[in-house]
Amino acid sequence: MMSARKQRKNQTMTSNTSKKATASETGKPPVAKLRLGLIFANIWQRTTDKGSFFSVSFERRYKDADGNWHSGHSFDASDLLALAKLADQAHTKLLEIRSGDDE
Numbered sequence: 001m002m003s004a005r006k007q008r009k010n011q012t013m014t015s016n017t018s019k020k021a022t023a024s025e026t027g028k029p030p031v032a033k034l035r036l037g038l039i040f041a042n043i044w045q046r047t048t049d050k051g052s053f054f055s056v057s058f059e060r061r062y063k064d065a066d067g068n069w070h071s072g073h074s075f076d077a078s079d080l081l082a083l084a085k086l087a088d089q090a091h092t093k094l095l096e097i098r099s100g101d102d103e
Contacts, residue, residue, distance in 0.1 A: 032093050036086045038062065039079060043090060043097070054097070056090045058083060 030042035031054075038061045046053045059071045060079060075083050 031097060032090075034086060034089050034093060036082050036089070039075075039082050039086055041086050041090045043093060045097075054094055056087070056094070058086065 028045075031045045032043040034041040034043075040059050040061065042057050042059075044055045044057065046055070058075075059073055060075055061069055061071055063069055
């Protein structure tokens with residue numbers, strides 16, 4: 001169980017990280033969203049004069065002691081298998097997007 005002080009620090013860090021990630025993505029929505037349980041993957045596309053580039057961000061949703069939902073970017077040992085499976089799904093989705101086979 002996390003102390004209230006640690007939760008506030010975690011919440012502040014999460015809020016700051018989420019804002020930075022959103023701001024750095026030029027306001028465009030992700031080209032794909034994947035979910036496995038409470039873990040989410042967003043696939044981002046960035047187009048430059050050198051071509052299109054893709055990146056994937058992962059987040060874990062959780063409820064605090066008051067029942068409010070938050071996002072974090074750290075994963076417990078119990079999350080790692082789901083994270084690995086979601087990373088595999090994100091890789092497959094990227095291959096589909098690149099080949100023009102995206103549904």
